[in-house]
Amino acid sequence: MSFVTLEKVTKQYGPVRALDGVSLTIERGEWVSIMGPSGSGKTTLLNLLGGLDTPDEGRVVIDGHDLTQLSSAALTEFRREYIGLIFQQFHLIPYLTAVENVMLAQYYHSMIDEAEAIEALQRVGLGDRLDHLPSELSGGEQQRVCIARALINQPHLILADEPTGNLDAENERLVMDLFAQLHREGHTIVIVTHDVQIGRRADRQIQLEHGRIVGFALTPERVEETIDEMMEQLWVLKETDQLTLESFRRVCGRLGESYLSSGRLNRLVTLRDHHLVFTPEGEARARALIRRHRLAELLFSKTFSMPNHQAEAEACAFEHTLSPEATTRICTFLDHPRFCPHGKVIPPGPCCPPQEEALERATS
Numbered sequence: 226m227s228f229v230t231l232e233k234v235t236k237q238y239g240p241v242r243a244l245d246g247v248s249l250t251i252e253r254g255e256w257v258s259i260m261g262p263s264g265s266g267k268t269t270l271l272n273l274l275g276g277l278d279t280p281d282e283g284r285v286v287i288d289g290h291d292l293t294q295l296s297s298a299a300l301t302e303f304r305r306e307y308i309g310l311i312f313q314q315f316h317l318i319p320y321l322t323a324v325e326n327v328m329l330a331q332y333y334h335s336m337i338d339e340a341e342a343i344e345a346l347q348r349v350g351l352g353d354r355l356d357h358l359p360s361e362l363s364g365g366e367q368q369r370v371c372i373a374r375a376l377i378n379q380p381h382l383i384l385a386d387e388p389t390g391n392l393d394a395e396n397e398r399l400v401m402d403l404f405a406q407l408h409r410e411g412h413t414i415v416i417v418t419h420d421v422q423i424g425r426r427a428d429r430q431i432q433l434e435h436g437r438i439v440g441f442a443l444t445p446e447r448v449e450e451t452i453d454e455m456m457e458q459l460w461v462l463k464e465t466d467q468l469t470l471e472s473f474r475r476v477c478g479r480l481g482e483s484y485l486s487s488g489r490l491n492r493l494v495t496l497r498d499h500h501l502v503f504t505p506e507g508e509a510r511a512r513a514l515i516r517r518h519r520l521a522e523l524l525f526s527k528t529f530s531m532p533n534h535q536a537e538a539e540a541c542a543f544e545h546t547l548s549p550e551a552t553t554r555i556c557t558f559l560d561h562p563r564f565c566p567h568g569k570v571i572p573p574g575p576c577c578p579p580q581e582e583a584l585e586r587a588t589s
């Protein structure tokens with residue numbers, strides 16, 4: 226199940242449908258930007274994600290918690306534990322210093338610790354501004370105090386509404402670099418912006434208009450990774466002789482369907498009477514991916530004694546990045562294994578010795 230799921234969410238303000246049947250999933254560790262013109266429902270969507278507001282219809286599920294079923298006390302508790310909020314307006318207390326502002330957030334989370342507050346400010350590059358009042362800080366510095374404040378509870382989900390809306394170019398860059406760093410550290414981030422340049426830095430852009438999602442845009446890297454994932458699913462289907470359009474739809478869902486119909490998979494698979502057939506390029510790509518994935522799994526479970534599910538998760542990250550040389554080294558180190566920890570075949574690579582049958586045939 227996805228980390229965040231919105232199901233047909235509707236929010237009405239009097240005659241205005243701020244959100245109109247929005248469905249959306251966000252994966253753990255993903256960085257998503259929500260884009261769209263003023264009044265398109267971006268802030269409403271973010272507020273629903275943060276449990277600051279509740280939908281009129283539909284469900285908002287975060288890490289298995291259905292926010293629409295929580296009492297208001299439970300919702301507050303959920304926000305405290307899960308969410309880090311960053312706004313365009315900084316909402317800093319004017320008569321408290323930077324470090325006191327962060328400590329106020331700690332107080333809200335019942336964990337006052339001045340050393341930790343100082344460390345949080347050092348992390349955002351404000352180690353030498355601890356005792357400044359907000360009025361003595363630039364816009365970018367104030368926003369960085371807000372980011373430090375939002376991170377105090379180690380939030381699972383960071384939500385930011387136009388976080389650079391009040392910043393000049395230099396401070397915008399500093400703040401965006403900070404988000405990029407948080408993303409690298411594995412945080413799930415949703416940023417609302419109407420700025421195309423800012424939106425592009427995310428893994429995925431969601432375009433809202435009149436309260437509806439009108440488009441998804443992915444970075445080229447994410448597109449390739451998504452295709453990789455689909456090619457692997459196809460390979461697994463082929464192993465069990467199920468390379469039909471129906472099975473593809475089942476495992477790759479609507480996204481798979483749209484990739485197929487938009488021609489993104491054209492060079493890799495072709496459709497023949499409801500069956501999918503790899504092109505040579507597609508077969509080579511899927512084979513190499515599966516090989517890297519299963520070798521990585523075996524490496525993690527054997528060498529680091531990781532439990533299978535953890536090895537699998539780690540392997541998913543590695544399969545996109547392992548170079549052919551590193552793959553060969555792992556394969557050689559593991560003595561050219563034939564099977565992954567789940568007993569599935571690891572396609573042999575150029576470094577592997579010929580298989581026994583082939584050997585037998587050659588020697589008889």
Ligand code: ADP
Pocket residue numbers: 238239241242243261262263264265266267268269270
């Ligand atoms: P965005 O953040 O994309 O600019 P919003 O989510 O703030 O858009 O607003 C979407 C629509 O809902 C707008 O037409 C706005 O006027 C309306 N709206 C938002 N919040 C309220 C509210 N509390 N009361 C009445 N109307 C609202």
Ligand code: MG
Pocket residue numbers: 267268269386
């Ligand atoms: Mg807004």
